[in-house]
Amino acid sequence: MSRLIALFFLIGLLGCGPGKPALTEISGTITFKGEPIPAGDISFTPDVSISNGELRMYMVKDGKFNSEETPESGLLPGKYKVRVNGYDGVQIPNFYSGKQIFNAVEMEMEIAPGEKVAKDVVIPESAGQNVRHIPTADF
Numbered sequence: 001m002s003r004l005i006a007l008f009f010l011i012g013l014l015g016c017g018p019g020k021p022a023l024t025e026i027s028g029t030i031t032f033k034g035e036p037i038p039a040g041d042i043s044f045t046p047d048v049s050i051s052n053g054e055l056r057m058y059m060v061k062d063g064k065f066n067s068e069e070t071p072e073s074g075l076l077p078g079k080y081k082v083r084v085n086g087y088d089g090v091q092i093p094n095f096y097s098g099k100q101i102f103n104a105v106e107m108e109m110e111i112a113p114g115e116k117v118a119k120d121v122v123i124p125e126s127a128g129q130n131v132r133h134i135p136t137a138d139f
Helices: 002-013
Strands: 023-030 040-048 056-061 063-067 076-088 100-111 118-121
Touching: 023 040, 023 100, 063 076, 076 118, 100 118
Parallel strands: 023 118
Antiparallel strands: 023 063, 040 056, 040 076, 056 063, 076 100
């Protein structure tokens, strides 16, 4: 009987390990030439030498993104490499978001611990020069 009690005690301890760290919800706006971008995406790649977060990508609609729109997709606090793509929002064959309106912009961002963080991103006008539009392709 005492072995059975010890077994149940050990099984109970297995479920008492460290839980998942709290995620920080992030939202914000992305503007280009003073206007919200019609469509796009923003990705957060963790600096793996410092933190152990996961890559996250959020869709941008009318200049806004919000991690709360996707369950369990906030960010762990830490440093991230951020990449923003912007599109005109006019669907063309094979490209739902339309044509690129600026070249992808990369930056670094640090996410502090907290329940919610708001980050606004202003894309420099120089990113709109020599845009490499993605050609359409037939599949």
